[in-house]
Amino acid sequence: MKPAIAQYYPGDSVVHRLDARAKFVAVTGLAIALFVRDSFAGLAVFAAAGVIAYVLSGVPAAWFWRAFRPLLWLVGLTFLAQVLFAPGEPFFSFWIFHFSWAGLEFAAFLSLRLLVLVLIGSVLTLTTAPLALTDGLAWLGRPLRRLRVPTDELALMVTIALRFIPTLLVELDQIMRAQRARGADFGSGGPIRRAKALVPVLTPLFVLSFRRADELALAMEARCYRPGLVRTRLHPLRAGIGDAVLLGLTVVVIVAGLLV
Amino acid sequence: MTPPSAGPSEPSAESVDGPTAPEPVAPLLDVRGLRYRYPGASTDALAGLDLSVAAGEFVAVVGANGSGKSTLARLLGGLERPAGASTAVACSHDLLSEDGRMAARRDVGVLFQNPENQLVAECVEDDVAFGLENLAWAPEAIRARVDEMLERFWLTELKTREPHLLSGGQKQRTALAGVLAVPRRALVLDEPTAMLDPAGRDEVLEAVRGLRAGGLAVLYVTQEMDEVVGADRVVALEAGTVVYTGSVGGLFGDGALVRRLGLGLPAAGELALELAAVGREFAPLPLTLDEMLVALGGSS
Numbered sequence: 001m002k003p004a005i006a007q008y009y010p011g012d013s014v015v016h017r018l019d020a021r022a023k024f025v026a027v028t029g030l031a032i033a034l035f036v037r038d039s040f041a042g043l044a045v046f047a048a049a050g051v052i053a054y055v056l057s058g059v060p061a062a063w064f065w066r067a068f069r070p071l072l073w074l075v076g077l078t079f080l081a082q083v084l085f086a087p088g089e090p091f092f093s094f095w096i097f098h099f100s101w102a103g104l105e106f107a108a109f110l111s112l113r114l115l116v117l118v119l120i121g122s123v124l125t126l127t128t129a130p131l132a133l134t135d136g137l138a139w140l141g142r143p144l145r146r147l148r149v150p151t152d153e154l155a156l157m158v159t160i161a162l163r164f165i166p167t168l169l170v171e172l173d174q175i176m177r178a179q180r181a182r183g184a185d186f187g188s189g190g191p192i193r194r195a196k197a198l199v200p201v202l203t204p205l206f207v208l209s210f211r212r213a214d215e216l217a218l219a220m221e222a223r224c225y226r227p228g229l230v231r232t233r234l235h236p237l238r239a240g241i242g243d244a245v246l247l248g249l250t251v252v253v254i255v256a257g258l259l260v
Numbered sequence: 261m262t263p264p265s266a267g268p269s270e271p272s273a274e275s276v277d278g279p280t281a282p283e284p285v286a287p288l289l290d291v292r293g294l295r296y297r298y299p300g301a302s303t304d305a306l307a308g309l310d311l312s313v314a315a316g317e318f319v320a321v322v323g324a325n326g327s328g329k330s331t332l333a334r335l336l337g338g339l340e341r342p343a344g345a346s347t348a349v350a351c352s353h354d355l356l357s358e359d360g361r362m363a364a365r366r367d368v369g370v371l372f373q374n375p376e377n378q379l380v381a382e383c384v385e386d387d388v389a390f391g392l393e394n395l396a397w398a399p400e401a402i403r404a405r406v407d408e409m410l411e412r413f414w415l416t417e418l419k420t421r422e423p424h425l426l427s428g429g430q431k432q433r434t435a436l437a438g439v440l441a442v443p444r445r446a447l448v449l450d451e452p453t454a455m456l457d458p459a460g461r462d463e464v465l466e467a468v469r470g471l472r473a474g475g476l477a478v479l480y481v482t483q484e485m486d487e488v489v490g491a492d493r494v495v496a497l498e499a500g501t502v503v504y505t506g507s508v509g510g511l512f513g514d515g516a517l518v519r520r521l522g523l524g525l526p527a528a529g530e531l532a533l534e535l536a537a538v539g540r541e542f543a544p545l546p547l548t549l550d551e552m553l554v555a556l557g558g559s560s
Contacts, residue, residue, distance in 0.1 A: 131382050163382050166424040215377035222337050222370040223391035223438060232396045234389035234406060
C-alpha cells in the first residue's frame, strides 16, 4: 500500500550509501543533459550510465519494472503520436497518417529518451529513503530561506504526509466498508454517480484527518517542536569522497554525452 | 471487562497507608486554584483545581468524561495557557508565563491516548529521536540516547519498522520512548491504554511500572480502576475540581463517592460486592485478586 513515488528498496549498496543531495544533483544534471542532447549516440552514453548505476544498486529488476510499468502507456502513446504525425518523406500513407523513416526514427528516439529518464530517476528513488530525499531537498533549497520559504518546515510536512498515507488508506478502507455495510454502492453507475458516492466517504475522512492533525500538533509540541527552531538530525546528511566521485563522474558522463 | 492481570501487581499494602511522608522537598508539579475554559465553552473545564505531585511519587487521576482530566494533563505539560491560578508550577517553571510553559515542555513529558496520532516519523528510531532533534542535540548524543530508550522499552528489534506496521502496544511504547528520550523530571500519562487491546495494555502497563524506579513524578490519568491499584495516591476529579485525594483503599472504600463519580471498582472489588450481596462480607474491600484470595483463604 505504498504510492509509486515513495518506492524505496532498502539496501546497502554503493549507490544506497551515497548522499541524497549528490544523487539528486547528479540525476537532475543527467536529466537536463538528456533533454538537451538529441542524438542516439548521446542517448547511448546516458543509458550506459543508467545501466551501470542500476547494476551497482543491487535492486532487483522486478522493482525497476514496477517503476516502468505505469509509464509504458506514456511511452507507447508518445511513440504512436510521433510515428503517425511526424513529418518526413512517407513510405506508406493511410488516410491522414503518413509513415516515414524519419518519423519512426524520431519516435524511437523520444521513447528511448523517456525510458532512460525513468531508469535514471528510478535509481534515485529506489536507493534513497524518502526521509533522506526530503532532507536532501530541504538542504538544497536552503538558499530559498532568504526569500522566507520555510524549507525545513516543508520537508517535515512531506515526511509527515508520507508517514500518514498508509494510515489514511486503512482509514479510507474502514469507512468504505462501514458505508457498504449500510448499503452504499461505490461500484456501479456512471462516473458522476460514482464520484457522488464518494462524498459520504471523504467527509468523515477529512473530519478524522483534521482531528488527527490537531492531536499530532499537540504531541509534537509536547516533544519540544517549535517551527523555525534549528533542529539536528539522528541521521545527518553526510557527504564523503564517494559523493565527490559521483559528481565528478556525472560531469564526465554529461560532457561525453553532449560531445559524442 | 478488564483481565485480572491488567492492573499493576504491586502490593497495595503500602498505598493503603496513604502517601508515605515525603522529605520536605518542593513538589515537582504544584497547582493551586488552577482554572481553564475552552474557547467558546460556557463552563470552566478546570474550576480552581489543587494538586501536587512530588518527585518519585505515582499519582493516579480518575473521574468521569469531561471532569477535566485531559485538560489538566495538557496544562501541566505547558501545552495550554491557564486562565488563572494562584500557583501553577511544573518542575519549577511558572505555567502562567509563556517562557515558563516552553521550559515546562522540556521537563514534563505528556503521553496521549491515541498512539497513532503521536508518531511523526517514518520509522521507530527516528520517532524516538524527534524530541532530541528539536532540542538540537548532537547526532552522536541522539544516537546513544535513542539506543538506550529502544533497549529500555524493548523496541531495539523494531527500530527500523514503519509506524503503520506496529501493533497498538508497540506504537504506544514507541510514543512513550519518544516522550522519555528527552530527559524528564515529571511525566503525565493521559489514558495511555484506553485505545489498546488487552495484550497492548499489558505491554504498556509493564513499561509504566518500570518508570517508578527512576524518581520521576508520575501523574497517571485513567478510566480503568484496575490500573489505579498500586498508585501511591489517587486523585478524583469532578467538574474540574478535586473531590478526593488520598489512598486507593480510601477512595474505593467510599461506596457513595464512587457511585456519585460513576467510577466503578477494580474487578476484585466488584466481585467482592457481588459476594457481599449473597452474604460473604469482606473488610477491608479487596482491590486485587491476590488480596481477595488471601481474604478468602484466611477465613474459610
